[in-house]
Amino acid sequence: MSDLTDITGQVAVVTGGTAGMGEAAAIRFGIEGAKVAVIGRTPEKGEAVVKRIMEAGGEAMFVKAECADESQVKAATKTILDTWGRADILVNTAGGFIDSPPLEDVTLDDMHHSYDWNVIAKFLITRELVPAMKAKKYGRIVNIASVAGRTARGGAIEYATTEAGIIGLSRRLATELAGDGITVNAIAPGLVLTPRVLRHAEEVLDARAKSTPVGRIGTPEELAHAIWYFCTPGAGFTTGAVLDVNGGAWIG
DSSP: OOTTTOOTTOEEEEETTTSHHHHHHHHHHHHTTOEEEEEESOHHHHHHHHHHHHHTTOEEEEEEOOTTOHHHHHHHHHHHHHHHSOOOEEEEOOOOOOOOOOGGGOOHHHHHHHHIIIIIHHHHHHHHHHHHHHHHTOEEEEEEOOGGGTOSSSSOHHHHHHHHHHHHHHHHHHHHHGGGTEEEEEEEEOOBOOTTGGGSOHHHHHHHHHTSTTSSOBOHHHHHHHHHHHTSGGGTTOOSOEEEESTTTTTO
């Protein structure tokens, strides 16, 4: 394996790793030889992901945490560092969205909840793991944002606002951490076939697929492949970037 792509023995931490993009990324890291910490809220789902990684010959553990809760994040990261002594890769997929109400129906609680879920959750665990990366002068951080944070075309006001916030957070961290050998990048997915998306009616999904330039909805595995690139040693000259993995929704 090329030194540019070899992550064997590295420790990869994936938030929201129990389903969708996070699950696909965690499995990809395990297959590529990393030790994977799967962080999520549902032990049954988390242990199922760990089992898949181990059946593929990888090493993994599930750590239960609500990523917007400071005390739970501190406990989770302590468990990971106590167990493996390092953290080389952090992928923040934890977050989410609600359906799009008009502005006058959005409550202050909606705004606070979306900010906690999508921005604070990424900030907290990044803050806890960066010192371990700085100690080794190496790290890869990837934050999952959304095409809704790149355009004004879709998404509820609170969701689009916080997704733009994730991109801003990523760029600011990229500037601050570059001198420590740590890259920070963001990915802006379009609609992806995750369990949450699959709850929508078939006609809604068909309409969304047709409105995308490539004519379909993305898969978690396609997002995992993009995430994996940012996390390889060969991506060391790429930081502060936003990668549009959205079937052309960004331009269409």
